[in-house]
Amino acid sequence: MVRPHPATLREALSVALTVGAYGLAFGAAGVSAGFSVLQTCLFSLVAFTGASQFAAVGVVAAGGGPVAAVLAAGALGTRNALYGLQLKPRLGTRGATTLLAAHLTIDESTAVALAQGARGEAAERHGFWVTGAGVYVFWNLFTLAGALGAHALGDPAAFGLDAAVPAAFLGLLWPRLVSARLVVVAVAAMAFALAVTPVLPAGLEIVATVLVAVAFGWAP
Amino acid sequence: MGAVSATTLWVVTIATGVLSLALKVAGHVVPARWLEHPRLTRINALVPIVLLSALVVAEALVERTRLVLDHRLAGVAVALGLLLARAPFPVVVVGAALASALVYHLH
Structure with missing residues (x-):
């Protein structure tokens, strides 16, 4: 077992912490769209792919039906399949570990893994696993906090949550x-x-x- | 926003989870040539941009199938200004919420 490069760990953890803020926004968006705290948390635990989750609850908040919501989430989820293609030869997983790797295959874990190229193959694997696991923990904790916060506030419009959601979408769009x-x-x-x-x-x-x-x- | 049926909410929660997970697993298990088409890759790279763009306007300007100008637009306008000023994400979201809530209560 090779120890992770300190720079790899630093990158992975800073990405994981940054994502927390988006988790807070997702938790609030889910509850303001009408989902329960439990349902909002299930999105982050099971789907675990920010843009798709935001899209699904966004379509529901816009008055859309379940088919439109799930189609929008699926359209955004296809890029995770393409990430998997790039990661598979680098991670060398098999069996249950492949399923775990698939679940942690998101924008952030892929980006950090692929950015480690110069530090070698072990650094790519460390970058993927530490980022994926770190984002998973923070994303879910902050989703819960955002959902509970929005639930406690009540009327989304009175606290501007109905504008925070499109603002969050704009914030996600901007860096792209x-x-x-x-x-x-x-x-x-x-x-x-x-x-x-x-x-x-x-x-x-x-x-x-x-x-x-x-x-x-x-x-x- | 209106009331959405409990069934709809559960269907969206579960189907989004299952579909998202299935797409992730597909990338790790299906042969690469099934998914590697230059056109598919190009279109796929644009999908987040078009859907996020649509979500911004749908959430800011649409009430079901009608265009409406209300407090939400004030919030998104403030968000745009903050992004142009290179504010970090949490500041953008909180700034938008404050502006929107202010306009909402003034009305």
């Missing part, structure tokens, strides 16, 4: 807009969602924007 083209994609998706809102059942305007991704991603 790293090029002018991606800003154009985001603005096009917003315009498209608003344009189809009056003609689609509630919540489906969100899922329908996948068409914008298809249009922009079709040709290289």
Whole structure:
């Protein structure tokens, strides 16, 4: 057993702690959308993939049905499958360990693992496991805290929670807009969602924007 | 927001969990060539951006299937300003909540 590189541990733990703030926002978003504290916590324990969880409760809060909510979550969850492809040869897991690795396969654990390349294969594995486990612990603790907090506050509008949720989405979107083209994609998706809102059942305007991704991603 | 049926909430909770987990497991167990298509990868990279964008406007401007301008827009406008000023995530969310609650109570 090789000891983890201190820099790898530092990166993993700082990512895990940062994610806590998002967990708090998710906990509050889940309860303001109408989910119970238990259901909100189950999202974080079982689904454990932030963007998908936010999308599912966001569609419900927007008045969408279960199909639209789960489709939006699934569309965001496909990238975890692509992360798994990249991680599999690096982690070398088998059996039950593969299932555990799959459950911890998220944006953060993949990013830290792949950023360890220069420190060697062991550092990639350490980066993945420490980040994945650390984020899991903090994400779930803060989800519970956010859910209990929102539950105690009551009326979401009176405390601005109904605006905190779209603000959280904007905060999640912001760091992804790293090029002018991606800003154009985001603005096009917003315009498209608003344009189809009056003609689609509630919540489906969100899922329908996948068409914008298809249009922009079709040709290289 | 209105009342959502208890069944709907449970279906969304459980189905989101199962589907999310299944997608994660798929990446670790299915042959790479099933998932590795350049077009799929390109589209997939844009999916978080379009869905998060749609969620921002849906949560800020939509009430079921109608566009409405209310206190939430004030909150999101403050969030945008804070992001432009490079504020950290918790400040953005709390700032939006405060602005929205203020407008809500003034009305």
